[in-house]
Amino acid sequence: MAKLTLAIDAMGGDRGPSIVVAALIRALQSFPDVEFILTGDEPRLQALFKREGKNLKAPERARVHFRHTSQIVQMDDKPSQCLRHKTDSSMRVAIDLVADGEAHGVVSAGNTGALMAIAYLRLKALPGVLRPALVAAIPNEQGGQSFLLDLGANPGCDSDSLFQFGVMGSVLAQELHDIPTPRVALLNMGTEDIKGPDVVKQAAVLLGQSSHVAYQGFIEGSDLFSGHADVMVCDGFTGNIALKSCEGMARMVYDHFKRSLKSHWLSRALVWFLYRRQRKAWSWLNPDQYNGASLIGLRGVVVKSHGNASANAFFSAIEHAIAEAASDLPARIHDRVEQVLSEQHT
């Protein structure tokens, strides 16, 4: 594969392949040099693509390939059973394409646990990487982005893994977001040295000693959006709880706002006015542009889209995967981990 090729699991997610195909059409127009392989129910995908893509030019259409699969990983399937019994699922085949060198990366909106398990089995961790990590960008109050990891690939972590997450997160922020010296912080229950579990305190020592990370110290949950750090590190249990708690808070405020304004025509008019006026100021908070969590530390690019992503959001996930594949993020992470390991051994 000379050209950059992306495998896309077209059957994952709650909203089905029509979302994926709509995002793909946008991607074909935005990335003229990228090839795409869609895995899934080929007749259905072909029909969808023919109908939705009729305005595409012939060279754009020619960059799409299909790989028929007979199975689908359901959202509530157990990862262990997917590994054994769903070897012809759209998700598995998409990952296999990366493992077999036919694609540089994969995007899926399917079952997160299954995706992590299959990717780990088929792509393997990079040499020296203890555990892959799930990382996502979140908006910060400075108008930029910060990266939070791990978001759930590793429920519990030792301090060496947390240290490596800081290293891998730094490489991601440098390579993909042009932050020359990403500030790395550990998520903790206080900013004082004595606070928190031993494993977090030990990770602080490792990060502080390394010349490969610009370690800033501890931050608290209240600083998640402050932009005080570019890379924020915690174990997968903590990261999952933190991010989902914020989602819950945001949804509650939004729903309540919407509901409480319905009562009065003037309220509704005001909201319309505010929306038009504020749209631009709030666009940096648009969840669509933050869709796409990357599983890093593996020998290949793996991007997880939110299960109920819109076509725009799924397109963001495709963009992430292309950026990671184009900069060969796995090789960059491999290089840095090797440097870190050689520093530790001297």
Add this chain to the structure above:
Amino acid sequence: MAKLTLAIDAMGGDRGPSIVVAALIRALQSFPDVEFILTGDEPRLQALFKREGKNLKAPERARVHFRHTSQIVQMDDKPSQCLRHKTDSSMRVAIDLVADGEAHGVVSAGNTGALMAIAYLRLKALPGVLRPALVAAIPNEQGGQSFLLDLGANPGCDSDSLFQFGVMGSVLAQELHDIPTPRVALLNMGTEDIKGPDVVKQAAVLLGQSSHVAYQGFIEGSDLFSGHADVMVCDGFTGNIALKSCEGMARMVYDHFKRSLKSHWLSRALVWFLYRRQRKAWSWLNPDQYNGASLIGLRGVVVKSHGNASANAFFSAIEHAIAEAASDLPARIHDRVEQVLSEQHT
């Protein structure tokens, strides 16, 4: 002490004793049967009280007592040093009043770590209680309240402690909020049985087996405000991160909203209109009324106010402490823990 007596650390918190005295004056008027002992710099407190309380009636004034102390626990003091060297601090003396039977409970807005350490040392855990827990009420989308614990008293917990948190949280919800059968859930990174760390899965087994808890299963961070559970249990590290992450999210949205509306006179007018119209609908979200985290599982009532609480918010913390003392919450928790232990031993 026949009458209900509350000790108040008047020097804790970021905003000084004037907040405490203002809250106290409201409490004297609201709770005609409660006595208060203020610990701190007596001349300063007397002067403040004389000035601010001049409209109080004589019997109201007579229910305030002062206990002079020469030291103050600072917000950045280490708990271990407070234990050893700040034995005449307003915080320590207020807790001592409870330990020595002169007060039924204590309220402080001071250093959380020091408050937990001193309270644990002086008041001791109830018989059978493995670890005290810090618990707070949070608003839910049903318009009610849910309780989250632990919020930071115990960075890491074994499954037995998590189980006891569920028991203690149930008693709190029953005694103070008239919820006959509080629904208890464990905070986890997924709702399926196979998800999460072993310690959480083991706690699920213990909660499911007990006849003293209405266990509902796992909930995710996104359900923190859904009202799907009345009592939500996790270790102190997780609870601290979850709650502070939500604070961070709420502050970001609020600040951004405020800032982006400043630009246009019509926006400002609209906000004024919306505020007037929505005030009642949003009052259930008012952070003041949720001020006051309780340290439960000890032989006495301990309520922690937010460090930068307003007088209204500090009043809420006083209200919590009075309600807990009036229902003798420590005795209720003791009874339940004893029942649970006897069930386990038979």
